[in-house]
Amino acid sequence: MPDPCDPVRVAPPSVVPPLGFGGHVAVDGRFWFVSDAGASVFCPGPYGCGEGAVHVYEMVEGELEYRQMLTTPVPQLGEFFGRTVDAEDGRLAIGSINTQWSGLEAKGGAYIYEHDGTRWVLTGTLRPPEGVDPIKINGLGGRVSLEADRAYLAPIDAECVLEYGLQNGEWVFRGINEAPDSPPPRSGFGRRIVSLGEWVFIGASDDSSVTHRGGSVYAYRREPGGPLTFVQKIVPTDAPGGVETTQLFGFDVSFDGQTLAIGATAAGPPELSAGAVLLYELVDGVWTFQEEITHSPSQSWDSFGYTVAVRGDVLLVTAGSQASPTTQSGALHLFRRGVDGEWRFAQQLVPNVPIFARYFAHSIAADSQWVLAGSLDDSDGTSLLPGAAYLFDISCTTCTPDLDADGALTIFDFLAFLNIFQDGDARADFDSDGELTIFDFLAFQNAFDLGCE
Helix, strand or coil, rough: CCCCCCCCEEECCCCCEEEEEEEEEEEEECCCEEEEECCCCCCCCCCCCCEEEEEEEEEEEEEEEEEEEEEECCCCCCCCEECCCCCCCCEEEECCCCCCCCCCCCEEEEEEEECCCEEEEEEEEEECCCCCCHHCCCEEEEEEECCCCCEEEECCCCEEEEEEEEEEEEEEEEECCCCCCCCCCCCCCCCCCECCCEEEEEEEEECCCCCCCCCCCEEEEEECCCCCEEEEEECCCCCCCCCHHCCEEEEEEEEEEEEEEEEEECCCCCCCEEHHHHEEEECCCEEEEECCCCCCCCCCCCCCEEEEEECEEEEEECCCCCCCCCCCCEEEEEEEECCCCCEEEEEEEEECCCCEEHHHHEEEEEEEEEEEEEEEEECCEEEEEEEEEEEEEEHHHHHCCCCCCCCCCCCCHHHHHHHHHHCCCCCCCCCCCCCCCCHHHHHHHHHHHCCCC
């Protein structure tokens, strides 16, 4: 019988010939989405047509159950429907970079789906706007981000971000955002977009304003009913080594409402450039550097920070070019934050690859318990690199009494418990009764004595 803590390989469903299943993944709390932008939906011959598809799963008692395949409303050759996806609370945005629209020169856009209680149904279409240089926005949908009644789209060769809003039940174009400080050409403004609550972050990982391809991240506030307001351009001036050794900053960005995690895949001394993740928090209205996360052992151009996801006290980081025990490229590292606020390496999440995997964790989606990592070039021998995704239960790796998250149970965990108990921190409620009493001391002692495996 399989160990419930072992990773689960999610193979492409047999409903359509796959090619790149796992290219992008997303979660909205209940449903999980896996894109396959190269899937041959309507002409499944030996070469296919690359129309693309997005597959929908539902988490039921710890297992992903297949629910539905979403395909482009108007099939087109090489459309790449599902190039990127984003989801939030019963709404899904799907980027489609090569969609051709009648009367429009620019290609690409996105589709909005909503769950009607039974199925996911198409409710909106985001087309390139008229009156905007079609070359500038060609390949729209190369990146999508969804937040409440707003959607943000960037072209595949991003140098701008387009904003759409829901108005009287219809999605309408609201404006185009460009870097407010006019950085040098090809800054990559818009290659990463993250929106949550009032904040929108736009990565420009090739921005050479300060140093060659040093990168930057632009922070905006979303005004209620109004446009984005630029707040701050974040560059790693306070990071170890400063901006001179932190390159491709903004290659990926993640935000959980408190912590802002920014990947810099070429950070480090020039002879190494293994990558890093820089963490920021809002201090007196300014996004302020807190900590740099690196991995060990590292090698030149590991591309650590290729993909990042921060969720509370869990940080997931992909080293895109690093091999793992089972993959040719793509190593997924998990870090945990102790009650002292320090982040420490917890473990590497290793997939149970049947034959071959490359570009593992090219995209990751996570909630408080589960992590889904796409494996873009993955094969079990049945066909040429159809792709896959791997589901990990990270609660299996949680050691509750290890409060400093250093991987060992020591006297320092007792001291950490005493500190959070005295501070009235809910994390000290080890008997889960909603109160902090002597029984929490006993519960912590018992958990400590039992140890962790």
